[in-house]
Amino acid sequence: MSTVGSATTTGKKRKRETSKLRDETQRKTKSKKNTAPSEDDPQAAILLLEAQILESRRNYNNITTLISTVKQQDAEEDTAVLTIVALCRIFCRLMASGCFVRSKATPETEVVIVQWLKERYQEYVDILLADFLRSNTASKQNVAFTLLMRLVEQESKGEGEYNWRKGLLASLVEALLLLPENDPIRQEYAEKYMKIYDDLRFYTLQSIAAYLTGDHDTATQELITANSISLLSALDKIPESNDAPGAFYGQHPAQQKHQLYSVTAHKRQAQEAWLATLRSGLSKDQRKVVLGMVANRVAPWFLKVEMLMDFLTDSFNVGGATSLLALSGLFYLVQEKNLDYPSFYHKLYSLLDVGLLHSKHRSRFFRLLDTFMSSTHLPAALVASFIKRLSRLALHGPPAGIVAVIPWIYNMLKRHPTCTFMIHRETRDPDERKELEEGGMEDPFDMGEEDPMQTGAIESSLWEIETLQSHYHPNVATLAKIISEQFTKRSYNLEDFLDQSYTVILNAELGRELKKTPVVEYEIPKRIFTESDTELGPLGVLMTKVYELS
Secondary structure (H helix, E strand, C coil), X not given: CHHHHHHHHHHHHHHHHHHHHHHHHHHHHHHHHHHCCCCCCHHHHHHHHHHHHHHCHHHCHHHHHHHHHHHCCCCCHHHHHHXXXXXXXXXXXXXXXXXXXXXXXXXXXXXXXXXXXXXXHHHHHHHHHHHHCCCCCHHHHHHHHHHHHHHHHHHHCCCCCCCCCCCHHHHHHHHHHHCCCCCHHHHHHHHHHHCCCHHXXXXXXXXXXXXXXXXXXHHHHHHHHHHHHHHHHCCCCCCCCXXXXXXXXXXXXXXXXXXXXXXXXXXXXXXXHHHHHHCCCCCHHHHHHHHHCHHHHHHHHCCCHHHHHHHHHHHHCCCCHHHHHHHHHHHHHHHHCCXXXXXXXXXXXXXXXXXXXXXXXXXXXXXXXXXXXXXCCCCHHHHHHHHHHHHHHHCCCCHHHHHHHHHHHHHHHHHCHHHHHHCCCCCCCHHHHHHHHHHCCCCCCCCCCCCCCCCCHHHCCCHHXXXXXXXXXXXXXXXXXXXXXXXXXXXXXXXXXXXXXXXHHHHHHHCCCCCCCCCCCCCCCCCCCECCCCXXXXXXXXXXXXXXXX
């Protein structure tokens, strides 16, 4: 019995050992399955690697594995996107837990780990900036931009004052400047971040100024200049006062007198960014874009608006519509900022050339001219020069341009009654009158004089307008007669005459209702080339000569 019992006990022990060994083997097998990334489920594999990294620093090498996965050329887009999102979560958690911070008391082994983490982080950021943000795929671009802004936020929340100049934001701004023109990512950054957060705006302006002053090849310089204008032109709202609470993307500065709280500091950074842009060599189209928003989005950011004078003066020398826009900017500085520019009307007068009334920018010119000449305190001699010169140009202008000149002259005569002597000036001396009637007189107006104060127009008359009263186009002739009538109308709305063209004038004539049917007498000829059956007519003789010469 004892022998049997001993055998039975031994068998039970062996069964228990065998069962225990089998359970341990299965547990190890399951552990190996859970540890190895699944090829069938890449998302689960990425999440597993992420969990292991956050679980223990012994698994930091998994970061290298994830980065290698992103770098693989044959990696699927979904897998790459999942990987960079996981890496963003990893680095944000590590930064939040202080793993990127080192101090003098940090052991040497810890310093090596921190340095290694910073190198892997920089490698990851370079991938986002170079491969994903510049990708042709919109989804990859959007994901990369969102992650980069998340990393910027996390970086700025570290201990102590964050160094924005050496941080991720500066690299992101450079990448945005190197994106193709009209890229939606740059517009999204301007609308959702730069315009809203004071700290992002301040350091973005700082980065733009620093990057534009670097050395670049011609093509790169043109690209970053165009993109700089795109970013800067989005800033349509200027901080009003230092007391206004600002919105910050990162931590609020601890110092009460920090530059982020200063409107002057913000304007100074914007001024430097604009000056760097203007000095980078603008193309003709870029110059027009900047000139078009000088009054609204450029000059308000300048602490010293006189620094724009050189740019506006150089732009005037370009000619054409650019000169007109430059004068508009100069007029804004003179009118709103009280800057002294004595040669303004001299330059404006020089734009009245023979091609003005034929130009496609004619309407814009007359709108601005009406604004420039709106003051009632302008010298009569100067006003007379503008009136006289435009009257002379109207003699050779198209009807669509003449119909804008005449109402403008009417308004100027109403605004400056002293110039009405140009309409009708009687000669009291009988001898002079007799001399004028017999031999006429020479017009004292000097068309070639460049100084509007020295043309002698105030001594002349508007005989050109009287000549236009006999113009071949009935609309022009009728409109010109208003100068000879009593000035009962207070003024004409110039907008009603600016957008005229040959098509508009022709359609107006064709659509006009006839009060009286015109009498037309005609006779249908029986012959064209001959006068009789045997003789050729004048047209027949002419056609014969043409045939012989050919």
